[in-house]
Amino acid sequence: MLGNFSYHNPTKLYFGDDSLKYLREELSNYGKNIQLIYGGGSIKRSGLYDEIVAVLKECGKTIIADAGVMPNPTSEKLVEGAKLARENKVDLLLAVGGGSCCDYAKAVSVSAYCDDDPWEKYYIRFEEPDCEIIPVACVLTMAGTGSEMNGGSVITNHSQKLKIGHVFGDEVMPKFSILNPKYTMTLPKRQMVSGIYDIFNHICEQYFSGEDDNTSDYIAEALMKSVVKSSLIAVDNPEDYEARSNIMWTATWALNTLISRGKETDWMVHMLGQAVGAYTDATHGMTLAAVSLPYYRHIMPYGLKKFARFAVEVWGVNPNGKTDEQVAEEGLSALKSWMKKLGVTLSIGELGADESMIEGIADATIILDGGYKVLDRDEVVAILKESL
Amino acid sequence: MLGNFSYHNPTKLYFGDDSLKYLREELSNYGKNIQLIYGGGSIKRSGLYDEIVAVLKECGKTIIADAGVMPNPTSEKLVEGAKLARENKVDLLLAVGGGSCCDYAKAVSVSAYCDDDPWEKYYIRFEEPDCEIIPVACVLTMAGTGSEMNGGSVITNHSQKLKIGHVFGDEVMPKFSILNPKYTMTLPKRQMVSGIYDIFNHICEQYFSGEDDNTSDYIAEALMKSVVKSSLIAVDNPEDYEARSNIMWTATWALNTLISRGKETDWMVHMLGQAVGAYTDATHGMTLAAVSLPYYRHIMPYGLKKFARFAVEVWGVNPNGKTDEQVAEEGLSALKSWMKKLGVTLSIGELGADESMIEGIADATIILDGGYKVLDRDEVVAILKESL
Numbered sequence: 045m046l047g048n049f050s051y052h053n054p055t056k057l058y059f060g061d062d063s064l065k066y067l068r069e070e071l072s073n074y075g076k077n078i079q080l081i082y083g084g085g086s087i088k089r090s091g092l093y094d095e096i097v098a099v100l101k102e103c104g105k106t107i108i109a110d111a112g113v114m115p116n117p118t119s120e121k122l123v124e125g126a127k128l129a130r131e132n133k134v135d136l137l138l139a140v141g142g143g144s145c146c147d148y149a150k151a152v153s154v155s156a157y158c159d160d161d162p163w164e165k166y167y168i169r170f171e172e173p174d175c176e177i178i179p180v181a182c183v184l185t186m187a188g189t190g191s192e193m194n195g196g197s198v199i200t201n202h203s204q205k206l207k208i209g210h211v212f213g214d215e216v217m218p219k220f221s222i223l224n225p226k227y228t229m230t231l232p233k234r235q236m237v238s239g240i241y242d243i244f245n246h247i248c249e250q251y252f253s254g255e256d257d258n259t260s261d262y263i264a265e266a267l268m269k270s271v272v273k274s275s276l277i278a279v280d281n282p283e284d285y286e287a288r289s290n291i292m293w294t295a296t297w298a299l300n301t302l303i304s305r306g307k308e309t310d311w312m313v314h315m316l317g318q319a320v321g322a323y324t325d326a327t328h329g330m331t332l333a334a335v336s337l338p339y340y341r342h343i344m345p346y347g348l349k350k351f352a353r354f355a356v357e358v359w360g361v362n363p364n365g366k367t368d369e370q371v372a373e374e375g376l377s378a379l380k381s382w383m384k385k386l387g388v389t390l391s392i393g394e395l396g397a398d399e400s401m402i403e404g405i406a407d408a409t410i411i412l413d414g415g416y417k418v419l420d421r422d423e424v425v426a427i428l429k430e431s432l
Numbered sequence: 433m434l435g436n437f438s439y440h441n442p443t444k445l446y447f448g449d450d451s452l453k454y455l456r457e458e459l460s461n462y463g464k465n466i467q468l469i470y471g472g473g474s475i476k477r478s479g480l481y482d483e484i485v486a487v488l489k490e491c492g493k494t495i496i497a498d499a500g501v502m503p504n505p506t507s508e509k510l511v512e513g514a515k516l517a518r519e520n521k522v523d524l525l526l527a528v529g530g531g532s533c534c535d536y537a538k539a540v541s542v543s544a545y546c547d548d549d550p551w552e553k554y555y556i557r558f559e560e561p562d563c564e565i566i567p568v569a570c571v572l573t574m575a576g577t578g579s580e581m582n583g584g585s586v587i588t589n590h591s592q593k594l595k596i597g598h599v600f601g602d603e604v605m606p607k608f609s610i611l612n613p614k615y616t617m618t619l620p621k622r623q624m625v626s627g628i629y630d631i632f633n634h635i636c637e638q639y640f641s642g643e644d645d646n647t648s649d650y651i652a653e654a655l656m657k658s659v660v661k662s663s664l665i666a667v668d669n670p671e672d673y674e675a676r677s678n679i680m681w682t683a684t685w686a687l688n689t690l691i692s693r694g695k696e697t698d699w700m701v702h703m704l705g706q707a708v709g710a711y712t713d714a715t716h717g718m719t720l721a722a723v724s725l726p727y728y729r730h731i732m733p734y735g736l737k738k739f740a741r742f743a744v745e746v747w748g749v750n751p752n753g754k755t756d757e758q759v760a761e762e763g764l765s766a767l768k769s770w771m772k773k774l775g776v777t778l779s780i781g782e783l784g785a786d787e788s789m790i791e792g793i794a795d796a797t798i799i800l801d802g803g804y805k806v807l808d809r810d811e812v813v814a815i816l817k818e819s820l
Contacts, residue, residue: 260681
């Protein structure tokens with residue numbers, strides 16, 4: 045059954061190999077001061093930085109540069125960015141990069157005029173913004189997080205060894221996002237497959253919950269099938285525009301609230317992965333990949349029918365003459381085989397974690413309900429050990 | 433490949449058996465004068481009319497009643513409704529009903545302050561509104577058209593024997609829509625199945641086009657599978673909330689532009705059905721059902737791979753050892769068998785059309801491209817004769 049819900053997603057998207065041309069028109073809706081948020085040198089190497097700066101200058105904008113956003117943006121960086129935005133009376137936060145830049149822009153958006161410590165307010169106490177919010181926009185260069193069309197923002201606090209996400213409301217979501225699949229092609233393969241696994245896992249987190257046969261689960265299966273198919277093409281040929289465009293579009297719809305409407309969700313793989321990320325600073329998608337199979341094997345008995353459906357609908361497992369358990373097992377084997385083809389990490393050990401960190405990572409793991417089995421701490425430890 | 437596109441859907445949705453409670457809050461965003469648009473007596477019999485009037489009065493609104501919207505709203509009714517809105521300085525057009533009421537509200541929205549004849553301007557010359565637009569909102573009582581989350585508006589001109597749709601932009605789309613699956617349960621079965629076929633056909637019109645393997649087609653298949661499954665439950669038990677909620681949600685996503693992003697579409701079944709509707713005044717979904725199979729059989733050879741995929745993915749046809757043509761044929765047989773279970777009309781003769789009308793209906797059929805075969809007039813006549 046579809047439970048009661050509301051749905052509203054006001055982000056405007058421009059998709060395609062010509063989508064940057066809409067930036068000029070959109071900029072006319074905002075004031076003069078643009079905080080240009082980006083990471084390292086990759087957008088300078090690709091030429092995208094120069095293109096965007098040229099458009100900003102032609103539009104008569106003042107650029108406030110905010111470079112050096114790291115893959116897991118930190119609470120310290122957030123404080124600096126918020127100060128920069130406040131001091132420069134910024135009218136628009138323009139993130140150019142992947143999910144980290146976009147997540148960070150949203151965090152700056154709600155922190156610039158916030159008197160509290162933003163980490164404590166939004167990521168520890170999970171309060172909602174009660175100050176002026178600066179509009180955010182995004183030019184996306186990596187498919188994965190879905191941050192281009194949602195309110196999510198994940199920030200890492202290294203001193204507390206915590207990596208926590210806050211999902212803000214409509215008013216913090218990007219006003220517009222520019223999605224050009226070609227921008228994703230300059231990404232190293234390891235980053236590409238990490239993003240692909242992130243997409244797939246976002247869908248799983250919303251799919252593996254609930255007993256009902258609702259429309260959201262059908263759409264989730266469609267997105268999984270599409271991303272699996274396109275990922276295998278992109279791994280062989282990262283320049284395949286068709287595959288990269290399907291991956292980019294799937295990423296957006298995997299995490300813009302559509303497929304969670306009317307159902308429960310289970311975000312435990314993200315909770316485990318983020319805790320590993322806080323300890324190792326490893327790439328987000330890789331931390332998810334490394335804990336996924338031990339987690340799913342652990343909860344499979346509690347959601348057997350859904351795991352069997354997953355096997356049949358997503359992986360084409362033939363269920364004839366088999367028990368639900370056998371079918372479900374074949375589904376997880378198919379998932380593992382796809383992950384190997386992608387080349388994602390299957391062990392948190394490879395990401396820098398070791399036995400001595402397990403208790404600490406378990407402490408940093410936020411336990412959520414919504415899934416087929418609410419974990420206790422011993423189960424978290426067991427899954428982490430299994431992931432080593 | 434996903435072609436270039438933009439996507440923006442600002443309509444806010446409230447879904448569920450308690451969704452009417454959000455009406456009060458939403459009304460606070462609009463002025464005093466509310467044009468209450470509805471059809472016949474069904475919302476009075478169900479009690480919904482009284483509930484809504486009570487909320488409007490509690491909110492201190494002035495109600496401008498606009499009753500008697502017919503299943504195929506006419507250009508004459510539109511002129512009256514536009515005059516009513518203008519003379520009463522209406523602040524919000526609140527449609528309570530199915531797609532006809534919502535389509536009509538959008539037409540009134542762009543016509544109230546339009547000096548031209550609205551039929552000529554919007555439905556013959558397909559111009560865009562250049563006057564003040566009155567906001568539209570919707571309380572939906574029938575699942576089918578998707579009008580609750582799109583800019584579409586179909587109007588019928590009886591003297592010209594034409595039924596034509598205009599898809600308006602974001603600013604004409606409903607500001608909010610209230611979707612309560614329970615409201616759809618009072619509908620007669622014939623109306624319910626007509627709506628269900630309309631949903632399915634909307635998906636087909638966007639699916640049967642293009643050669644590529646893009647994400648939009650995967651989502652289309654998911655929506656088709658979900659609506660087929662829930663429809664069979666609802667036909668046996670129209671009070672099944674789970675089935676009715678899935679059908680209602682599928683209807684919204686079947687026609688809010690998502691599944692057409694980045695691909696061609698083929699609206700010929702709607703063009704044929706609307707021409708039949710202009711001659712017979714038959715229910716929209718039934719006209720689509722009656723022309724569908726002859727149309728799809730006609731174009732199948734030109735899009736064989738897609739029809740074979742449809743058979744396998746939507747209807748579970750086993751393709752092993754069969755030619756694409758055999759598989760595709762089995763898919764259309766499965767579609768026909770489902771239509772018979774639903775109880776939709778398979779002949780335009782049953783809807784009041786006869787041999788003598790064929791040439792006239794063919795004249796009223798707008799021929800669009802985008803599908804696997806652009807029809808010529810002889811083919812239109814042949815398909816209509818086949819549909820008799």
